[in-house]
Amino acid sequence: MRIAFIGGGNMTTSMVGGLVRRGTPAGDLWVSDPVPAQLERLAREFGVRGGADNRAAVREADLVVLAVKPQQIAEVARGIAAQVAERRRVVVSIAAGIRLPDLMRWLGAGTPIVRAMPNRPALIGAGITALYGGNGITDRDRDAVEALMSAAGATVWLDQESQMDVVTAISGSGPAYFFLLIEALEAAGIAAGLPATTAHRLAVETARGAGIMSAESGETPTVLREQVTSRGGTTAAALEVLEAASMRDTFGRAVAAATRRSVELADEFGGTP
Numbered sequence: 001m002r003i004a005f006i007g008g009g010n011m012t013t014s015m016v017g018g019l020v021r022r023g024t025p026a027g028d029l030w031v032s033d034p035v036p037a038q039l040e041r042l043a044r045e046f047g048v049r050g051g052a053d054n055r056a057a058v059r060e061a062d063l064v065v066l067a068v069k070p071q072q073i074a075e076v077a078r079g080i081a082a083q084v085a086e087r088r089r090v091v092v093s094i095a096a097g098i099r100l101p102d103l104m105r106w107l108g109a110g111t112p113i114v115r116a117m118p119n120r121p122a123l124i125g126a127g128i129t130a131l132y133g134g135n136g137i138t139d140r141d142r143d144a145v146e147a148l149m150s151a152a153g154a155t156v157w158l159d160q161e162s163q164m165d166v167v168t169a170i171s172g173s174g175p176a177y178f179f180l181l182i183e184a185l186e187a188a189g190i191a192a193g194l195p196a197t198t199a200h201r202l203a204v205e206t207a208r209g210a211g212i213m214s215a216e217s218g219e220t221p222t223v224l225r226e227q228v229t230s231r232g233g234t235t236a237a238a239l240e241v242l243e244a245a246s247m248r249d250t251f252g253r254a255v256a257a258a259t260r261r262s263v264e265l266a267d268e269f270g271g272t273p
Contacts, residue, residue, distance in 0.1 A: 001063055002063070003029050004032065007067035012031060012042075016029055030051075032054045058089070059086070073269070081107050094117070097265040102269075103115075112133075114132065117131075117168060125152055125153055129155050131146070185206070186199045210224075
């Protein structure tokens with residue numbers, strides 16, 4: 001399968017790198033980007049072809065990935081609509097907040113489209129991408145898109161497009177929540193007398209280990225937390241403080257705020273004719 005990436009930024013770099021490392025021939029990948037330095041870097045690192053002509057890239061492809069900023073996607077999509085319509089091509093959009101009805105308005109109503117919402121750890125192949133397919137997406141299409149996005153980490157399919165706004169709040173914005181927690185633990189360690197480098201390493205490695213245990217142990221986070229918490233012990237004392245500070249409610253309000261903002265941005269960017 002030949003894949004064209006419209007936009008040669010960080011996420012495209014991650015997907016191209018993952019695909020090439022997994023054995024996809026570099027000759028099956030094409031990147032279109034107006035910045036020559038981006039194309040030169042991708043060619044040097046992965047051997048992929050490239051150019052600045054989006055239409056030419058689409059003509060060569062079986063699957064097209066729109067990897068441009070939400071502010072740019074209407075113009076880009078309208079510019080390749082005729083080439084997309086020449087024969088059946090699946091289009092994957094990773095532009096945050098751009099809904100299927102808007103994409104179909106720009107690309108053509110019969111275009112098979114999948115929305116994808118990766119998160120920042122996808123840049124190192126450790127992300128998770130939520131996927132939602134519009135009408136006309138076949139099982140074969142789903143397999144092809146999943147193979148593409150799994151080059152950047154795990155994948156999950158959604159039942160409703162509206163769930164993308166919650167996904168944005170949970171996994172799209174979520175890495176920042178964990179970075180904030182690491183920051184807070186590091187600062188607390190330093191304030192309690194640890195050297196900065198030691199506090200940083202302890203916070204980072206604890207976050208890494210907790211994430212791996214949560215992913216691989218088969219236990220729920222509740223069970224894992226209870227296993228660490230001895231009655232009357234140090235963990236219990238710390239958790240009492242966090243619970244008293246309404247940490248769960250704070251996270252709930254944070255996710256609700258991010259979800260609302262996702263809806264607002266989708267309304268804003270989708271309003272482009």
